[in-house]
Amino acid sequence: MLRYVTTNEGKVREAREYLGDGDVEQLDFDYTEVQADDLEPIAARGAREAYRHAGEPVLVDDAGLFVDGFDGFPGPYSAFVEDTLGVEAVQRLVARELDERRARFRCVLAYCDGGEFDASPDPVDRDDRVAAAATGGNRDEQETRALPVKLFAGEVRGRIVEPRGDGGFGYDPIFEHDGATFAEMSAAEKNAISHRGRALGKFAEWFQER
């Protein structure tokens, strides 16, 4: 059984739709969201912490909306911005400030099961702030840091539009791809093209071959 580590029911719905109901169990665990410019170090750190907590194979899902004209804002801060400004305010800001409304969604899945495998290069090393916070520390911290993690990234391009649709979650109503917003699609339709669907596809292929 795979523990899908998230507090977000929408993510779990899509993971179950893709991987199968019986294979995914939600682990509602709030790992430390380290400050970083990319999703990779956040997801890797989360997977290590979640594995130490659960003692079973875990998959962490970190995602964000990156608006081209805002240099990728809100990116890794997407959850904070959704909670504070709200999705519709982001859309109004884009409409007011930008002629060019292109954006992309990214999703990074991080897998950890305490075992050895062809682990991804450690993204924590790439980010000075995260590395500084993660070096030193006690033995527990050093053991957590040493756990191998495998990363799978997915991305989809689209544009920011006025909200449409009742499905999905988060920024889905304002993200349009090929004429439809993600909130106008079923979970299966969204998975077929989305950042999460692509990352899940890469993960499933690797996991089956293990």
Ligand SMILES: O=P(O)(O)OP(=O)(O)OP(=O)(O)OC[C@H]1O[C@@H](n2cnc3c(O)ncnc32)[C@H](O)[C@@H]1O
């Ligand atoms: O950290 P967890 O517990 O998984 O839950 P979260 O919702 O805080 O997840 P993130 O840190 O990955 O935050 C990503 C933000 O982007 C939003 N988001 C993530 N995936 C999305 C998707 O597929 N469609 C629309 N919005 C999405 C989500 O609602 C958050 O506001």
